[in-house]
Amino acid sequence: MGLATAPLDRARQESVAACVRSALESVFDAVAATRADTAALLERVAAEGRAPATADLAALRPGLHLRLARQELVSGVGFVAAPGLLSDVPAWLEWWQSGAEGDVRPLLLDLDPAHSAYADYTHWDWFALPRDTGERAVAGPYVDYLCSDEYSLTLSAPVQVGGRFTGVAAADVYLRHFEAAVMPMLHQLARPARLVNARGRVAASSDPSCLVGSLSKGPQFARALATGRAQHRDGMRLVPCDGVPLVLVVTAGEADEAPSAT
Known part of the structure; x- marks a missing residue:
C-alpha cells in the first residue's frame, strides 16, 4: 500500500471500529438499564433495614423481558448476585432468555455446591472482570454451558x-448473531483483521490465521483499550472500539508504520 492510500485505509479502520462500537452499545444499553434497575431495587431493600432475597429480584422481570423483546442482538439478560448477597440462597442468577419460538423463559439452575458444577460462577470472565476492574467487560466467545450451550459473548x-460490589448486570449475544453484524465490516478492510477483547480472545476474524475463540498473542490489548487511541505494536495496528472493550487488530503495512501514522 502506498503512502497516499494509507490515510484512507486508517480512516476506514477507524470507521469499522466505530460501527462495531455502535452495534455493541445497544447491548450495553440493556446492561446499563438492568444495572440501574438492580441498584435502585437493592437500595430500596437496604432502606427497609433488611437483606435482599430472591423474591425481591422478581421486580426486575418486566424490564428484563422488555429488553429481550427490543434488543435484537440480546439472547439473554439479567442480574447475577455476588455470593452472600441474598438472605435465602448462597448464589443466584435472575436470568431470562429468548426461547427457540421467540418466547421468554427463565434460566433455572441448580446452584447447590454439593452436586452442581456451576455453583461457583465467580471465576468466569463475565463476572470476574467487572468485579476486579470496576469496568464493563466483553467476555468470550465461549461455549455457554451455563445458559444456552451456544457459542456466545457476554x-x-x-x-x-x-460502594459495595453486589454482582453484575449482563447480557448474552450469540456469536453467530454478532458475526452476522460485524463480518461485513471486517471484509471492507484492505487487510485481514480481527476483533479481540481485553485478554486477547478473538471475537470475530477475517484473518484465517486467527480463529474465533483463540487467544491472540502479542501486545497488551487491555493497555490499548485504556489509552483509547490507535497505535502500532509488533507489526499490528490496534484500534480501540471507542468505549466498547474490544480492539480492532489489523496487520500493519509499511505506510502504516511511518512515523506520522497514528
Whole structure:
C-alpha cells in the first residue's frame, strides 16, 4: 500500500471500529438499564433495614423481558448476585432468555455446591472482570454451558450499592448473531483483521490465521483499550472500539508504520 492510500485505509479502520462500537452499545444499553434497575431495587431493600432475597429480584422481570423483546442482538439478560448477597440462597442468577419460538423463559439452575458444577460462577470472565476492574467487560466467545450451550459473548458491568460490589448486570449475544453484524465490516478492510477483547480472545476474524475463540498473542490489548487511541505494536495496528472493550487488530503495512501514522 502506498503512502497516499494509507490515510484512507486508517480512516476506514477507524470507521469499522466505530460501527462495531455502535452495534455493541445497544447491548450495553440493556446492561446499563438492568444495572440501574438492580441498584435502585437493592437500595430500596437496604432502606427497609433488611437483606435482599430472591423474591425481591422478581421486580426486575418486566424490564428484563422488555429488553429481550427490543434488543435484537440480546439472547439473554439479567442480574447475577455476588455470593452472600441474598438472605435465602448462597448464589443466584435472575436470568431470562429468548426461547427457540421467540418466547421468554427463565434460566433455572441448580446452584447447590454439593452436586452442581456451576455453583461457583465467580471465576468466569463475565463476572470476574467487572468485579476486579470496576469496568464493563466483553467476555468470550465461549461455549455457554451455563445458559444456552451456544457459542456466545457476554457483556457485563458491575452493580455497586453504597460502594459495595453486589454482582453484575449482563447480557448474552450469540456469536453467530454478532458475526452476522460485524463480518461485513471486517471484509471492507484492505487487510485481514480481527476483533479481540481485553485478554486477547478473538471475537470475530477475517484473518484465517486467527480463529474465533483463540487467544491472540502479542501486545497488551487491555493497555490499548485504556489509552483509547490507535497505535502500532509488533507489526499490528490496534484500534480501540471507542468505549466498547474490544480492539480492532489489523496487520500493519509499511505506510502504516511511518512515523506520522497514528
